[in-house]
Amino acid sequence: MRKQNSQYTVHSWIKWVLLGLILIVISCLTYLFFLYSDIQDNRTLKYQDSKDAVIEKTSVSQIENITEYNGKNQFHVIFGSTNEGANKIVFVPLNENSGKLTTFNQAEIISQQEIKNSWAKQCEDCELIDITPAIENSEPLWEVTYIDDSNRYIFDYLSMFDGTRVQQYRLKSIFN
Template sequence: MQIKKRYIVIGIVLLIVLSLVALFSILMITSYNTKGDHNDHIEQVAAIALEHSPIESVDESFEFNGESSYFVYLGENNEGKAYYVFVPKTENVDDIKLLEQEEGLTKEEMLNQWSSQCTNCELVSISPGIIKGRFIWEIIYTTSEQYYFQNFSFSDGEIYDSISFQRN
């Protein structure tokens, strides 16, 4: 009688462990497929940017989520002039926006300006964006105490607005 109870307990524990392994495997596969689908979608939207703008190739891509959300692509035309192409996540080609890179700071210039003013900060991301019709650089970063979302004017890097949250 004692042996039967022991086998039942071992069986139940084994069943729970196998169920957890199966659940974990399913979650990992789903996560991997979702990331792949997202990357495929970014490439499909890049084709829209290439078709509806002067750029001939995509050198870098970004995502901006603000009052309107955009996939943003940096590329050059056939004369070597660099542009940012803002494709709305709605993929409405009539709402695509174009910005010449020379109209403002490059990503590297903005990061250099930011990092010289922000010591002990850890960069999370940087992306060009549009807020209230103005082109901006959005920099997301953390300090030991805060999580920051700061927007800087694309043209000169001056602070446009800032939001911070307490880190737990």
């Protein structure tokens, strides 16, 4: 009997291990893709319900944009306009117990761009992350998130009507 050459045994073993690893990696990537898709679908699942409620219950006839705000309560924030051309912001509560929509006329509030300009003058060495609409206790706010010159992550809540600070959270990074 002839013994099989060990060189061929090693090559065969390495080939099967590599093939198995490649299949595991492909399976994991496929799983992660479908998990990500499912999470994204669930995140925007109720957008259509909120859009329908705004069209039905308010004077808004055209919806331009929809975002989310997660504070004490969760809201969909809808930017839209009426048939007369008035621009509105509508806060749609996602809490089952609170079905009341809160609507504000954009002509009566400080614009996002004005808030950004004012912030840039006050905080020259800061890095702006985002400016989003928020609402707390039925008061419309701008949530300005940024990193200040001390490397703190700041949540600044400013009134949409006059730009005054309502609340501010400063988070200091402990890992750098």
